[in-house]
Amino acid sequence: MKKQLIHFGLLVMILCASFGCSTTTAQRLNRLELGMSPAQVKNILGNNYIAKASRTDATGARLEMWEYTDKKTKEAYRVYFKDSQLAQWGQRGNLDFPELNLPK
Numbered sequence: 091m092k093k094q095l096i097h098f099g100l101l102v103m104i105l106c107a108s109f110g111c112s113t114t115t116a117q118r119l120n121r122l123e124l125g126m127s128p129a130q131v132k133n134i135l136g137n138n139y140i141a142k143a144s145r146t147d148a149t150g151a152r153l154e155m156w157e158y159t160d161k162k163t164k165e166a167y168r169v170y171f172k173d174s175q176l177a178q179w180g181q182r183g184n185l186d187f188p189e190l191n192l193p194k
Contacts, residue, residue: 115160115167119179126176131169
């Protein structure tokens with residue numbers, strides 16, 4: 091009986107840990123900060139993104155847009171980089187790059 095309780099307790103702990111690690115993309119977006127590198131963003135959001143667009147603006151700055159789709163909710167979120175620094179993120183809007191202004 092005691093052995094069964096221990097096994098049940100371990101099973102409960104494993105299930106709680108696995109569900110606790112299953113955060114939505116929207117929840118992970120709250121951990122992002124302006125100026126993060128692409129590697130830092132990947133560390134938080136993962137590698138399951140699609141590079142939707144890339145261009146150079148009139149000033150020569152390199153702009154990139156990645157899109158993440160939440161597997162659970164199917165919501166799409168975009169992250170925008172300017173010269174390899176996170177400049178903006180949020181739910182999918184139109185495909186045009188917004189005016190990206192990094193903090194000074």
